[in-house]
Amino acid sequence: MKQNTINIKNKKASFDYEFIETYTAGIVLTGTEIKSIRQGKVSLVDTYCFFTGHELWVKNMNITEYFYGSYNNHTARRDRKLLLSRKELRELQQGGSVPGFTIVPVRLFINEKGLAKLVIALAKGKKEYDKRQSIKEKEDKREMSRVFKK
Numbered sequence: 001m002k003q004n005t006i007n008i009k010n011k012k013a014s015f016d017y018e019f020i021e022t023y024t025a026g027i028v029l030t031g032t033e034i035k036s037i038r039q040g041k042v043s044l045v046d047t048y049c050f051f052t053g054h055e056l057w058v059k060n061m062n063i064t065e066y067f068y069g070s071y072n073n074h075t076a077r078r079d080r081k082l083l084l085s086r087k088e089l090r091e092l093q094q095g096g097s098v099p100g101f102t103i104v105p106v107r108l109f110i111n112e113k114g115l116a117k118l119v120i121a122l123a124k125g126k127k128e129y130d131k132r133q134s135i136k137e138k139e140d141k142r143e144m145s146r147v148f149k150k
Helices: 013-014 031-038 084-097 130-147
Strands: 007-010 017-027 047-053 053-060 078-084 103-110 114-125
Touching: 007 047, 013 017, 013 103, 013 114, 013 130, 017 084, 017 103, 031 103, 047 084, 047 130, 053 084, 084 103
Parallel strands: none
Antiparallel strands: 007 103, 017 078, 017 114, 047 053, 047 103, 053 078, 103 114
């Protein structure tokens, strides 16, 4: 069995938000979308999650059209439903309704069963000084790794 190496991250989300709690959700996909995901043709830039009724949806997730898809191809930026338990949906809906909190996709991967999963996080927006602190921590960590390599 071959190793799955699909692991698409939303790097900007970790810079702009402080993650409070993370959840792993399934995604409702059409036929050619999973083939594009397996090829790594996905972008999580500018994606976010929202509730419609008691269902959680992800918006702006770009899954590029499958090259061999013909007339059965999917729309690249359509809204996709996320699959979570009722308890998790209730927690996210309560947390997401608090001002200053949002639900953002963090990572997309394919699990050992071959299913596409999306890691989402209940997140709080960082202030400008928090972002400067994150940059400083990253630079310090890089400098420490350089010192210890020598």
